[in-house]
Amino acid sequence: xxxxxxxxxxxxxxxxxxxxxxxxxxxxxxxxxxxxxxxxxxxxxxxxxxxxxxxxxxxxxxxxxxxxxxxxxxxxxxxxxxxxxxxxxxxxxxxxxxxxxxxxxxxxxxxxxxxxxxxxxxxxxxxxxxxxxxxxxxxxxxxxxxxxxxxxxxxxxxxxxxxxxxxxxxxxxxxxxxxxxxxxxxxxxxxxxxxxxxxxxxxxxxxxxxxxxxxxxxxxxxxxxxxxxxxxxxxxxxxxxxxxxxxxxxxxxxxxxxxxxxxxxxxxxxxxxxxxxxxxxxxxxxxxxxxxxxxxxxxxxxxxxxxxxxxxxxxxxxxxxxxxxxxxxxx
Amino acid sequence: xxxxxxxxxxxxxxxxxxxxxxxxxxxxxxxxxxxxxxxxxxxxxxxxxxxxxxxxxxxxxxxxxxxxxxxxxxxxxxxxxxxxxxxxxxxxxxxxxxxxxxxxxxxxxxxxxxxxxxxxxxxxxxxxxxxxxxxxxxxxxxxxxxxxxxxxxxxxxxxxxxxxxxxxxxxxxxxxxxxxxxxxxxxxxxxxxxxxxxxxxxxxxxxxxxxxxxxxxxxxxxxxxxxxxxxxxxxxxxxxxxxxxxxxxxxxxxxxxxxxxxxxxxxxxxxxxxxxxxxxxxxxxxxxxxxxxxxxxxxxxxxxxxxxxxxxxxxxxxxxxxxxxxxxxxxxxxxxxxxxxxxxxx
Numbered sequence: 150x151x152x153x154x155x156x157x158x159x160x161x162x163x164x165x166x167x168x169x170x171x172x173x174x175x176x177x178x179x180x181x182x183x184x185x186x187x188x189x190x191x192x193x194x195x196x197x198x199x200x201x202x203x204x205x206x207x208x209x210x211x212x213x214x215x216x217x218x219x220x221x222x223x224x225x226x227x228x229x230x231x232x233x234x235x236x237x238x239x240x241x242x243x244x245x246x247x248x249x250x251x252x253x254x255x256x257x258x259x260x261x262x263x264x265x266x267x268x269x270x271x272x273x274x275x276x277x278x279x280x281x282x283x284x285x286x287x288x289x290x291x292x293x294x295x296x297x298x299x300x301x302x303x304x305x306x307x308x309x310x311x312x313x314x315x316x317x318x319x320x321x322x323x324x325x326x327x328x329x330x331x332x333x334x335x336x337x338x339x340x341x342x343x344x345x346x347x348x349x350x351x352x353x354x355x356x357x358x359x360x361x362x363x364x365x366x367x368x369x370x371x372x373x374x375x376x377x378x379x380x381x382x383x384x385x386x387x388x389x390x391x392x393x394x395x396x397x398x399x400x401x402x403x404x405x406x407x408x409x410x411x412x413x414x415x416x417x418x419x420x421x422x423x424x425x426x427x428x429x430x431x432x433x434x435x436x437x438x439x440x441x442x443x444x445x446x447x448x449x450x451x452x453x454x455x456x457x458x459x460x461x462x463x464x465x466x467x468x469x470x471x472x473x474x475x476x477x478x479x480x
Numbered sequence: 481x482x483x484x485x486x487x488x489x490x491x492x493x494x495x496x497x498x499x500x501x502x503x504x505x506x507x508x509x510x511x512x513x514x515x516x517x518x519x520x521x522x523x524x525x526x527x528x529x530x531x532x533x534x535x536x537x538x539x540x541x542x543x544x545x546x547x548x549x550x551x552x553x554x555x556x557x558x559x560x561x562x563x564x565x566x567x568x569x570x571x572x573x574x575x576x577x578x579x580x581x582x583x584x585x586x587x588x589x590x591x592x593x594x595x596x597x598x599x600x601x602x603x604x605x606x607x608x609x610x611x612x613x614x615x616x617x618x619x620x621x622x623x624x625x626x627x628x629x630x631x632x633x634x635x636x637x638x639x640x641x642x643x644x645x646x647x648x649x650x651x652x653x654x655x656x657x658x659x660x661x662x663x664x665x666x667x668x669x670x671x672x673x674x675x676x677x678x679x680x681x682x683x684x685x686x687x688x689x690x691x692x693x694x695x696x697x698x699x700x701x702x703x704x705x706x707x708x709x710x711x712x713x714x715x716x717x718x719x720x721x722x723x724x725x726x727x728x729x730x731x732x733x734x735x736x737x738x739x740x741x742x743x744x745x746x747x748x749x750x751x752x753x754x755x756x757x758x759x760x761x762x763x764x765x766x767x768x769x770x771x772x773x774x775x776x777x778x779x780x781x782x783x784x785x786x787x788x789x790x791x792x793x794x795x796x797x798x799x800x801x802x803x804x805x806x807x808x809x810x811x812x813x814x815x816x817x818x819x820x821x822x823x824x825x826x
Contacts, residue, residue: 348538370682
């Protein structure tokens with residue numbers, strides 16, 4: 150009998166890794182909470198869709214990724230960008246439409262991209278990300294880099310043809326691709342319980358010949374374990390996985406959404422499920438991190454976001470000349 | 481009025497074991513179909529009312545469609561009442577709430593569809609209240625399932641119905657299972673098949689599939705043909721389900737162990753598990769859990785983080801759930817001719 154060994158325990162995070170994970174989650178939260186306030190002033194052009202409440206997903210998935218790997222995001226992309234290492238000040242400047250932004254101020258919230266970080270872009274097209282990931286995963290497979298592609302998408306995108314085609318293609322080509330369905334319960338104002346024909350997005354995995362699992366999106370450790378197993382499996386040639394992360398977004402679909410379609414679920418989530426709160430309670434109860442260290446991170450992050458906003462507001466906007474720059478890429 | 485309760489867990493069979501061990505997926509449509517088949521069976525043996533749990537996962541919705549679309553020529557179903565007194569929380573609390581409501585409404589038997597985890601929650605709800613003598617019939621729709629049975633829902637429904645109506649006596653129809661009671665601080669939790677202690681620090685994705693992290697294992701029974709952590713003891717020192725007493729095993733990483741058992745610790749995972757020592761676990765014996773920092777798992781699911789400040793104990797209790805023995809019920813029904821009718825043939 151030849152025993153098969155499972156992947157090594159994924160929950161053995163050391164102190165440094167725990168603090169880093171907390172810093173990322175706190176940075177996303179602070180970034181989004183601040184945008185919530187700033188957007189109301191009318192200074193920010195375009196739309197913003199906030200990721201607050203969903204931080205554990207981007208953070209726990211991206212904690213397993215390195216420079217070989219790429220991610221594709223959604224219209225709700227700030228969290229994915231921050232977790233994959235995009236510069237926070239450049240992101241803020243981009244959202245303000247300034248030339249110091251990640252895309253020189255021409256993309257805004259829904260098009261933040263940084264290819265040098267493997268961040269293929271937030272995406273205004275629902276279901277736009279999954280096909281992109283098939284491309285980068287195919288490249289990684291052919292080049293033998295050991296890299297993986299991760300597509301984050303929502304419950305709305307789970308019904309899009311592009312997503313379903315990408316799931317099929319990833320399985321047919323046995324790609325190192327991970328599909329993270331971030332199910333926050335609503336596609337804009339349409340409840341997933343109404344619009345998704347099967348009862349769990351993860352159930353669709355069976356039809357595409359890949360494993361599908363559901364994890365609690367408020368629990369950093371649960372997402373971390375599932376993502377770790379899926380990513381390790383993909384790196385070793387095991388093929389794609391679909392992970393459904395379930396949680397609630399704290400704000401509306403976009404800033405300004407009156408949210409008449411949902412009741413008081415946000416208050417309950419904030420009070421008892423919040424990923425940052427849970428993380429703090431558990432790492433301090435077990436003595437792995439102390440409150441002072443976590444508070445220290447909170448202070449540093451607050452300073453960073455304050456500076457990011459101040460610098461973004463002072464940076465120049467693009468000129469008419471910039472209209473014709475960066476339109477085409479020469480290979 | 482003879483009433484039976486059916487609690488179906490929409491979340492069972494979806495956890496990380498689909499990824500790490502290739503465990504099967506149990507579709508919602510099949511869970512709903514099981515409930516519908518049970519309604520037919522329960523109706524055929526004279527159950528008048530069936531109390532059905534509600535969920536947002538699609539099971540109760542599919543059952544409701546079945547009730548509305550039932551054709552007149554088909555065997556009539558009992559009256560179906562959906563237990564919707566409490567708001568759905570999409571958590572284990574829904575199972576506990578439904579069981580309590582069903583007992584209060586006079587259910588004579590509770591049928592539970594889920595895995596070991598669902599049966600554990602249903603048991604805790606029964607034992608904590610006036611339902612401690614209401615029989616439980618636990619059917620498998622989960623992952624490991626050492627406790628619930630893999631049975632056709634129709635036959636399970638018939639057996640449950642015969643117990644509920646009193647056609648088969650409780651003394652023949654039911655057996656009292658044992659349970660493992662873990663106490664730490666103010667908290668008490670139950671395991672139906674096994675309680676394991678692991679050095680893994682977090683509850684995380686709940687399932688347990690790294691045997692080298694295991695330090696202690698306690699089993700109410702240990703069968704050699706089981707899947708799950710109890711299979712470690714089952715292959716080492718079997719302890720039958722219907723006998724008093726269980727098993728206690730001390731574990732360590734396989735590389736350091738004097739004895740190694742290759743055990744099917746989850747569907748699709750046959751792994752070497754290091755064993756230091758094992759012994760019978762007497763009923764009522766209180767054992768101090770030796771690991772102070774780690775996680776306690778119940779029936780293969782991590783539930784309780786031990787953070788080093790409070791100790792924990794485990795005890796094999798005699799007074800677990802009262803379980804319907806489907807084979808015994810149907811055997812008695814056959815002996816008594818409950819499904820038989822004779823008439824002169826001319």
